[in-house]
Structures are given as C-alpha cells and as structure tokens.
Amino acid sequence: MKKLFFFTLFLFLFSTFSVFSQEKNPVIENIQKEAYENSQLEILGHELLDDIGPRLVGTPQMQQAHDWAVAKYKSWGISAENQQWGEWKGWERGITHIDMVYPRIQTLDGTQLAWNPGTSSKGVTAELIVLPEIKDSISFKKWLPNVKGKFVMIAMKQPTGRPDDNWKEFATPESFEKMKTEREEQTKAWDENIKRSGYDRRSIIPALEEAGAVGIVDSYWSKGFGVNKIFGARTKKIPSVDIELEDYTMLYRMVEHGDKPKIHVVAESKDLGRVPTFNTIAEIKGTEKPDEYVILSAHFDSWDGGTGATDNGTGTLVMMEAMRILKKVYPNPKRTILVGHWGSEEQGLNGSSSFVADHPEIVANIQAVFNQDNGTGRVTSINGAGFLQSYDYMSRWLRAVPDTIRKNIETTFPGWPARGGSDNASFVAAGAPAFSLSSLSWNYWNYTWHTNRDTYDKIVFDDVQSNVILTAILAYMASEDDSKTSREQVILPIDDKTGERQTWPTPRVPERKGGM
Numbered sequence: 001m002k003k004l005f006f007f008t009l010f011l012f013l014f015s016t017f018s019v020f021s022q023e024k025n026p027v028i029e030n031i032q033k034e035a036y037e038n039s040q041l042e043i044l045g046h047e048l049l050d051d052i053g054p055r056l057v058g059t060p061q062m063q064q065a066h067d068w069a070v071a072k073y074k075s076w077g078i079s080a081e082n083q084q085w086g087e088w089k090g091w092e093r094g095i096t097h098i099d100m101v102y103p104r105i106q107t108l109d110g111t112q113l114a115w116n117p118g119t120s121s122k123g124v125t126a127e128l129i130v131l132p133e134i135k136d137s138i139s140f141k142k143w144l145p146n147v148k149g150k151f152v153m154i155a156m157k158q159p160t161g162r163p164d165d166n167w168k169e170f171a172t173p174e175s176f177e178k179m180k181t182e183r184e185e186q187t188k189a190w191d192e193n194i195k196r197s198g199y200d201r202r203s204i205i206p207a208l209e210e211a212g213a214v215g216i217v218d219s220y221w222s223k224g225f226g227v228n229k230i231f232g233a234r235t236k237k238i239p240s241v242d243i244e245l246e247d248y249t250m251l252y253r254m255v256e257h258g259d260k261p262k263i264h265v266v267a268e269s270k271d272l273g274r275v276p277t278f279n280t281i282a283e284i285k286g287t288e289k290p291d292e293y294v295i296l297s298a299h300f301d302s303w304d305g306g307t308g309a310t311d312n313g314t315g316t317l318v319m320m321e322a323m324r325i326l327k328k329v330y331p332n333p334k335r336t337i338l339v340g341h342w343g344s345e346e347q348g349l350n351g352s353s354s355f356v357a358d359h360p361e362i363v364a365n366i367q368a369v370f371n372q373d374n375g376t377g378r379v380t381s382i383n384g385a386g387f388l389q390s391y392d393y394m395s396r397w398l399r400a401v402p403d404t405i406r407k408n409i410e411t412t413f414p415g416w417p418a419r420g421g422s423d424n425a426s427f428v429a430a431g432a433p434a435f436s437l438s439s440l441s442w443n444y445w446n447y448t449w450h451t452n453r454d455t456y457d458k459i460v461f462d463d464v465q466s467n468v469i470l471t472a473i474l475a476y477m478a479s480e481d482d483s484k485t486s487r488e489q490v491i492l493p494i495d496d497k498t499g500e501r502q503t504w505p506t507p508r509v510p511e512r513k514g515g516m
C-alpha cells in the first residue's frame with residue numbers, strides 16, 4: 001500500500017510538473033481548451049463541404065464560399081473582406097446523368113468535366129467508338145469521319161481496377177510482376193499509337209470535335225478502388241465526361257466485341273460569361289507591431305469531382321478554426337495575424353501570387369507564413385524552406401507545442417525553398433519565410449487528391465484538431481517573438497543537370513484572366 005502510494009504520489013508530482021512546464025502559458029493552455037472543448041470543425045466542415053460544395057474557380061459556389069467565410073469571420077468579431085485579384089470564365093455545373101441504353105440499360109458512374117459546354121436537358125444519345133490502331137497521320141485522317149455522331153472513348157482500357165497494394169497482398173509475386181509489365185507495355189503502346197496520328201493525348205481532342213464527334217468519354221483512373229481524378233475539359237462545343245474505370249472498361253470491351261453500345265448523356269451546365277475572382281482575407285490587428293504579419297494560409301478553391309474535402313477543405317478548416325480560437329484567447333496580438341483563403345490555387349497559385357504582387361508592403365514585413373494543403377492528416381513534417389536561421393525561430397516556437405502533437409513532427413533545417421505545389425511557394429519566391437505544415441497522407445494521392453471521392457467522410461477530425469492547435473500556437477509564438485525573423489537564405493547546391501548553382505525561385509506572374 002505504502003509503496004503504491006508513493007509511486008502514485010511520484011507520478012502525480014511528475015505529471016503535474018510536466019503539464020505545468022509545458023502549459024504554464026495561459027494562452028497556450030486556452031488554445032487547447034477551446035480547440036478540444038468548443039470545436040467548430042464539424043459544423044464548419046458541414047456548411048462548407050455539404051451545403052456549399054466544391055469550389056471550382058469561376059463558379060457561383062466559389063463565390064458563395066467567399067461570402068460564407070467573410071460572414072463567419074464577422075460573426076467571430078474578426079474583420080474580413082473579399083479582395084478581387086482577377087477574373088475567370090464563369091461556369092456552373094448542372095445535372096450530369098449518364099446511362100447505357102443499348103444493348104441493355106445501366107446507369108453509369110460518371111460526371112461532366114469542368115468548364116465545358118453542356119447538353120440540353122433532353123441530352124444526347126449515341127453509339128460509342130474507340131480509337132483504332134493508327135498507322136500514320138494520313139490513315140488517321142481517313143479514319144476520322146467515323147467519329148461523326150458518336151461518343152469517342154479516349155482513355156486506355158486499364159487492365160485492372162484493383163490498386164497495386166491489393167495485388168501485392170493477394171497475387172502470386174509472378175502474377176503481380178506479369179500484370180505490371182503488361183500494363184507498362186500497353187501504356188507505352190497506347191501513347192505511341194496516338195502519337196502516330198500526328199496528335200498527342202491533348203491535341204487529339206479538338207481534332208475529334210472538329211470531325212463531328214458528339215462527345216468525349218474519358219476515364220482518368222486514380223489507382224484506387226472506384227476513384228477517378230476529375231479535371232477540366234478540352235472541348236469547345238461538345239460535352240466531355242469522365243466515366244469511372246469499372247463502367248468505362250465495360251463499355252470499352254463491349255465496343256471491342258462489336259456490341260455497339262449506346263449511351264445517353266445529360267450534362268447540363270451553364271456558361272456564365274466573365275466573373276470576378278477573389279481571395280478572402282481576414283485579420284486580427286497587431287497592437288505593438290501592427291505592420292508586421294503572421295499569415296495563416298490555405299487555398300480555398302478546389303476541383304469539383306468531389307467536394308474538395310481534403311484539398312483543401314481541411315486546410316481551410318484548420319486556418320478558420322485557428323483564427324476563431326486566437327481571436328477568443330489572444331484578441332490583442334503583438335503582430336497582426338492575417339489569414340489568406342486563396343482563390344485559384346489549382347490553376348497555378350493564382351490567388352496567392354496575386355496577393356504577393358499586390359501587397360509588397362505586407363510581404364516585406366512578414367514574420368512567418370504557415371500554409372497547409374495536403375490533406376486531412378496530422379502534420380508530420382516541417383521544412384525550413386531554405387531560410388538559414390529558421391532552425392532557431394521555428395524550433396523555439398515548436399517547443400511551445402504540446403508533446404503529444406510535437407512528437408509526430410520531423411523537422412528539416414535549413415531545408416530548401418518550395419518551387420510550387422502550394423501557396424507557401426508564392427511567398428518563398430518573394431523571400432518571405434513561408435512554411436508548409438506538411439501532413440500524413442491517409443492515401444491522399446490515390447484516393448482523395450483531385451478525385452470524385454474527396455468528400456466529408458474522409459476527414460479525420462482528430463488530426464485536423466491537432467493541426468488547429470499546432471497552427472494557433474505557432475501563430476501565437478511567431479506573433480510574440482521578441483525579434484523579427486531572419487530572411488537569410490541558404491546557398492543552394494549545384495544543379496546536377498546544368499552544372500550551375502541553383503538560384504532562389506522568382507515570383508510567378510499570376511494568371512489574372514483565366515479560362516477565356
């Protein structure tokens with residue numbers, strides 16, 4: 001009994017001490033308390049992803065999202081506005097419905113690709129055709145009239161709909177290897193066949209449209225069960241749809257076997273002319289150094305095959321919730337804490353690079369930028385982005401983060417400057433210390449990134465909550481730091497290919513009139 005008592009007492013003292021040493025700062029303590037006890041993540045996620053939906057640049061939903069974010073910030077007492085940086089082709093997705101109507105009826109799993117012209121509400125019914133074996137550009141030209149009045153299937157028929165890890169688990173090693181070799185050869189042959197037409201995978205589409213095809217049927221498999229990547233269309237007058245691998249390969253086999261399958265496609269979309277594009281910017285003004293900035297950053301736009309839950313709904317939620325908490329527990333920061341919800345990241349970091357170009361006075365006075373944009377997972381790595389002294393300040397800030405969160409994070413200093421990928425690169429290119437809070441994958445690349453399965457159910461709220469706490473504490477520490485962060489850059493290594501020393505990335509020129 002006695003022994004046990006002492007042991008318990010020891011544990012008690014020890015744990016109080018460690019909690020005390022780590023959480024003695026009331027702001028840091030309150031950040032966690034608010035994040036755990038009054039989380040708004042689920043309701044924010046529901047409103048943004050279920051109610052507003054995907055946020056493709058140029059769509060009314062993107063605008064709705066901007067207006068929703070401004071209203072949310074105002075309801076938390078944070079000043080916010082939408083800042084226009086350009087314009088884009090306006091487009092609204094409508095109903096897509098794709099059915100096989102011959103030789104039997106089956107509703108197919110597919111969707112219209114972004115920005116392309118739709119059909120009437122009655123839709124289009126036509127037979128499918130696949131690309132032939134092409135000898136050369138002359139024979140291809142002779143074949144082209146065959147597409148008139150037909151839907152053309154332009155994706156290779158995948159040999160398997162099972163992801164590789166599934167093969168690895170269940171196939172014999174010989175059969176897994178055989179599948180991979182055959183698939184590689186088939187893919188190479190497919191590319192070479194198209195090349196012999198005188199076109200490539202992209203430029204062949206206008207040629208088919210010109211020749212009188214009634215629509216393009218594509219299938220961009222994402223290498224996971226039932227998952228396709230959904231991007232924009234390349235047609236000007238006819239609809240383009242993506243059909244999931246399962247249904248696509250079935251149709252393809254039917255064409256090959258002479259079954260002459262027909263599909264009925266309804267793809268109602270609206271061309272909305274030209275629309276303005278925005279970034280949503282909100283800020284909590286600094287009291288001591290209002291002209292120095294700590295920036296929370298996450299792009300707001302998405303592709304629209306799913307609802308953009310992990311790209312970048314989760315990054316958006318992290319930054320919004322961190323701002324809400326900071327306003328509540330740290331309402332008078334030393335430096336200004338600004339959040340940027342960027343537009344059109346997906347088409348080339350357009351919103352953030354416009355912000356960098358339009359606000360040199362802010363960019364020159366950035367203490368730090370924290371960007372998150374790779375899914376729902378907890379942050380597991382932070383790279384010093386090539387700033388020589390980042391080790392010093394970033395380590396100092398990270399020490400304030402509770403052990404349970406910090407222990408997962410691997411840091412690399414001084415690291416290297418981001419040259420793209422996400423909005424932190426726009427700031428790094430301008431010489432501002434900008435860091436990516438890089439998260440654990442949760443099968444991001446094959447299952448959610450730019451896919452039709454990027455939806456609310458994939459969010460792992462515990463991990464998102466952990467990222468909120470991390471971000472809020474980093475913002476607090478960066479704001480309170482006694483000194484301004486150093487921007488001293490590493491000397492970059494020699495490029496193996498050119499034999500010359502690599503140079504720091506330069507700011508990109510944003511696309512300010514997109515899709516027109």
Ligand SMILES: [Zn+2]
Nearest residue numbers: 299311312373
């Ligand atoms: Zn993204």
